[in-house]
Amino acid sequence: MSEVGLLVLREGDDVAVATRDLSPGDTASASGAGPVAVGQPVPRGHKIALRAVPAGAEVHKYGQVIGVATADIAPGDHVHAHNLGFEEGARDAPLGGAHTELPLPDGARPTFRGYRRADGRVGTRNFIAILTSVNCSASTAKMIADQFRGAALDEFQNVDGVIALTHTSGCGLVPDSEGGQILLRTLRGYAAHPNVAGLLVLGLGCEMVPGAALSARSGRVADLGMPTVGAPDSTRSGLLAAIPDDTVVRSLTIQEAGGVRASVRAGVADVREMLPQVNARERVECDVSELVLALNCGGSDGYSGITANPALGWASDRLVAYGGTSVLAETPEVYGAEHLLTARAVKPEVAQRLLDRIDWWRGYVAAGGGTLDNNPSPGNKAGGLTTILEKSLGAVAKGGQADLAAVYEYAEPITERGFGFMDTPGYDPVSVTGLVAGGANVVVFTTGRGSVFGCRPTPSIKVATNTPMYSVMSEDMDINAGVVVDGTATVAEVGRQIFDRILAVASGEQTVSEELEIGAEEFIPWHMGAVT
Structure with a gap:
């Protein structure tokens, strides 16, 4: 039998994430968890049970509930759609109160070379x-x-x-x-x-x-x-x-x-x-605080919430610490994790605006005959994500730990510095279109399954969540965050790489999608309402 590694994300989790394809007969282990005899095939990025979970009991990952067992789960079982289901349950959504101090990093303040506009804003492209x-x-x-x-x-x-x-x-x-x-x-x-x-x-x-x-x-x-x-x-x-x-x-x-x-x-x-x-027009030296960063993801997988998303969260926090602006989006893909955002709101009305948008979405999808747990997509599930709760918990990691300063409606002008949230669909081009309309001058886009997304006139930096996908699609990816799982870099090290790339791209360095001139067709405003 071979000894293989697992990732246990929080103490007390019922499941771990496989770092490679597991076969029956393997013995899997992870720091902080005892050996587990693999009883069923478990694809890489998917979940394996660390302990027995009876049918009807909650299943925990990231220290949070990601669903309920729809059948008895034994240690070593593959945990996925066949034995894990969605149940909204009760979540306490505090209206602020949690604050994380983001220390200003030592050393000289970073700058980039951008186009200063008459209204004081700065462009990264012309x-x-x-x-x-x-x-x-x-x-x-x-x-x-x-x-x-x-x-x-x-x-x-x-x-x-x-x-x-x-x-x-x-x-x-x-x-x-x-x-x-x-x-x-x-x-x-x-x-x-x-x-x-x-x-x-x-x-x-x-x-x-x-x-x-x-x-x-x-x-x-x-x-x-x-x-x-x-x-x-x-x-x-x-x-x-x-x-x-x-x-x-x-x-x-x-x-x-x-x-x-x-x-x-x-x-x-x-x-x-x-x-x-x-x-x-010519580029001039601009302070890092003039950046407005759009945070987005597409084609997520079981590694998204472990590698690329928390690394992007690190970069987002670094930008906010310098007085810059970073905006998360995709309301249907924070559903189930909204309590983690509302707890960080600078004032109760900011938190309530987010909760109001979640309620609006419940009615919106119900009118179309669906529910918010219709997400994840088939590609997400193939990559190891089972429920919207699990997907959302990984998605909010893109927002780091900064206080939530503002909540915007779709395409509203982004006016508050710090970390914000914009109400958008989860469909990538529609979501990013709203963020760019709000004024985002750089986009970072994380992907696990492999996205060919691009954005114009705002450059989009694509970050791969795992090395196998990056190896196959390296010509479409700017950064490989899979090195976190490979054990050759930390989340903070990849976060620093993302932050440095943001500054370079803001100064004119082209992204891979820009080299291909991808981005105009991805301008897709959110189409809503009756057409007469």
Whole structure:
């Protein structure tokens, strides 16, 4: 029999995580736990029982409940969907009170080289964006952007690209509905983003969201003559990001320009006129506190909450300690672990905002015939995750230990420094689109199954949770956090690597997805509400 290692995450856990494929007859052991005779095949990243758990009893991992046994579980059994089920149970969600002091690290404050904008914010990229107000102008926008690929920008070294930000909506929604407001906030957030120095707003001419609402420099829905949703928090949901005074803005409507061909000619001329002005921008030295970091994950596995996510949490805490901003998202994927976030809220109303969004999601998914425990996905389960409780406990590790300073609705402007949370779906491109609309200028994206996600105009750093996947998909990954399980690096060491890469990428170093020019198709605003 071979002796193989397990990972026990908290004292008292009923399960451990296998570090490689286990076969019946193996003897598995881990620090703090006695030897376990493996009774069933257990794939790497999956759970193995350390002790007997009777049917109906709670099963613990991370020191938290991840579900209940649906059958008697014996020591050495594979613990997964066949014998572990979801049960929401009762969780105490305190409204603040837990505080972790984040000491400021010794030594000189880190800096990066970014683009200082007129409103004081800092961009990490310098793009010209063609923003469509409606799907009807999407093809035209792409035709314009295609004229500026490859050698067309060789003489404009400070311009990172010309991107067409297209989507599938913009008309047929009730303007003052929740869906209409979300779309407007998202589009305006991209129009005002510090990574966008040149903006061409392209519309058809008869859509629900007029181009003027996207190109105007005003920062409130009401200021644009559009209604806001009549909800208790409509004052906040009516906020729009203000376009900086130094953004070069042009607008064009296809109907007024004379059709698609005429609009392409006019749009190309507008972009060519912008290029020298945008290219004149130069990077300057900026303090680390000017970074707004988006935390996201996709294709999670059994190692996500052990390697990449806590390492990213370390980097997030380091940024917050320096006075920077870090924002977690994916509300359906913190469900079951929300109590760990509310306990860290700086004041009760911040915690209550998160709980209110969880309640909203219960109703939202119920209206669609589902429940929040429909997550994890098939890929998550193949990677070792069984219940949404288990997945969420690993996901919140991306947020480190910092106090929760703010909770935002989807695509709301991110205004509070420190650690925050944004209400988004768990679907990766929709979630990150909301965070970027809020103002995130760097994204770190962790993945266990292997994601090919990219993001423009904000660079996305992808972190692999395990070495086997990294080895197969190394050309699509920026960092391998699997070395934590391999035993060749600690969580803190990988966290430091992530933090250093954030600074380098913010200064202009390309991510692997940027090298492939991936990211424009991943601009997907959250589509919500009736289409009339």
